Amino acid sequence: MVRDFLSAPSADGKAKKVAFIGYDGCRADALINVLDTPDEIGGDNSTSLFSGIAEVLKGEDAGIYYAYAGGEKGKDNEQHTSTAPGWAALTTGVWGAENGITDNGMPKKIEHKTFMLEAAEGAFGGVEYSTTFAASWLARFNENYMDEIEYLREHSASPVAKTELAGADAETVTQYLDAIAGSTDISMRHKYVKNDAELHEYLLACVQEGGELERDIIFGIYEGTDHNGHGTGFGNDNYKYIKGFRDEDAMAFELLQAIYSRPSYEQEDWLIIITTDHGGRQTWHGNQTYEERSTWVVCNKGIDAKYFGSGYDGYTENV
Numbered sequence: 001m002v003r004d005f006l007s008a009p010s011a012d013g014k015a016k017k018v019a020f021i022g023y024d025g026c027r028a029d030a031l032i033n034v035l036d037t038p039d040e041i042g043g044d045n046s047t048s049l050f051s052g053i054a055e056v057l058k059g060e061d062a063g064i065y066y067a068y069a070g071g072e073k074g075k076d077n078e079q080h081t082s083t084a085p086g087w088a089a090l091t092t093g094v095w096g097a098e099n100g101i102t103d104n105g106m107p108k109k110i111e112h113k114t115f116m117l118e119a120a121e122g123a124f125g126g127v128e129y130s131t132t133f134a135a136s137w138l139a140r141f142n143e144n145y146m147d148e149i150e151y152l153r154e155h156s157a158s159p160v161a162k163t164e165l166a167g168a169d170a171e172t173v174t175q176y177l178d179a180i181a182g183s184t185d186i187s188m189r190h191k192y193v194k195n196d197a198e199l200h201e202y203l204l205a206c207v208q209e210g211g212e213l214e215r216d217i218i219f220g221i222y223e224g225t226d227h228n229g230h231g232t233g234f235g236n237d238n239y240k241y242i243k244g245f246r247d248e249d250a251m252a253f254e255l256l257q258a259i260y261s262r263p264s265y266e267q268e269d270w271l272i273i274i275t276t277d278h279g280g281r282q283t284w285h286g287n288q289t290y291e292e293r294s295t296w297v298v299c300n301k302g303i304d305a306k307y308f309g310s311g312y313d314g315y316t317e318n319v
């Protein structure tokens with residue numbers, strides 16, 4: 001959908017922008033905390049004034065969609081309901097059986113690029129968008145997406161010396177990413193941040209019009225839900241899990257306000273997606289239970305039925 005959005009002719013010459021916001025390990029049932037739900041369903045939406053999700057859903061064409069992680073259960077493309085395969089499927093549009101990441105700790109194949117890299121290369125309508133991929137898990141950079149970092153390094157008139165990224169520490173990774181950013185001819189930036197607060201600060205800077213770090217397309221992953229899920233348990237009966245969700249959702253709200261207040265916002269066409277990579281059960285995830293497989297997508301533009309899964313409902317085995 002991101003690819004089609006960027007490829008389609010621009011309405012009224014508006015500049016296309018994308019905010020792809022991740023809430024790591026956010027179970028579908030957590031959304032009840034911010035949705036306008038009938039009393040008989042329950043949930044507490046009384047304090048959802050500062051919810052990124054609720055904010056996106058105010059849009060006329062906006063929608064919320066049920067989805068699934070973990071590939072197609074029982075088939076060849078079944079994969080772990082883990083972080084690396086979850087985000088790789090979302091950013092490349094194919095399951096790990098194709099992109100190479102079926103579990104944590106695995107490297108992606110450059111044959112299946114992320115939409116951030118493709119957009120930066122001008123794959124959509126010839127426009128070379130400035131993009132970024134920001135995350136606070138070092139594994140994104142020293143395990144999973146080394147292919148794209150190396151690709152950026154190679155695409156430079158005078159490439160910096162190659163550093164072995166596999167297993168490299170934070171300082172080495174950061175220095176290398178900075179060096180590549182300063183030399184590559186492709187306008188994609190990888191950003192390692194220490195935590196959600198630092199991620200948030202960075203993303204706000206990326207949407208500040210005219211700012212030094214401004215990007216057309218941002219993809220960042222907040223970790224509040226996953227972090228607290230592993231700590232005290234996933235699900236609505238865990239206060240800390242809900243707090244982790246509300247904290248990241250409040251940051252997304254603030255990010256949206258920063259986007260809406262851009263001086264050129266009226267001349268821009270934004271695709272805004274908030275989604276997650278997997279759910280969780282008790283204090284873990286990776287297996288194929290409903291609690292781990294159930295995910296969701298919130299989008300400011302209606303998602304056409306042509307993007308829906310077909311022939312498989314996400315839950316039924318061996319359909």
Ligand SMILES: [Zn+2]
Nearest residue numbers: 024025083277
């Ligand atoms: Zn995750």
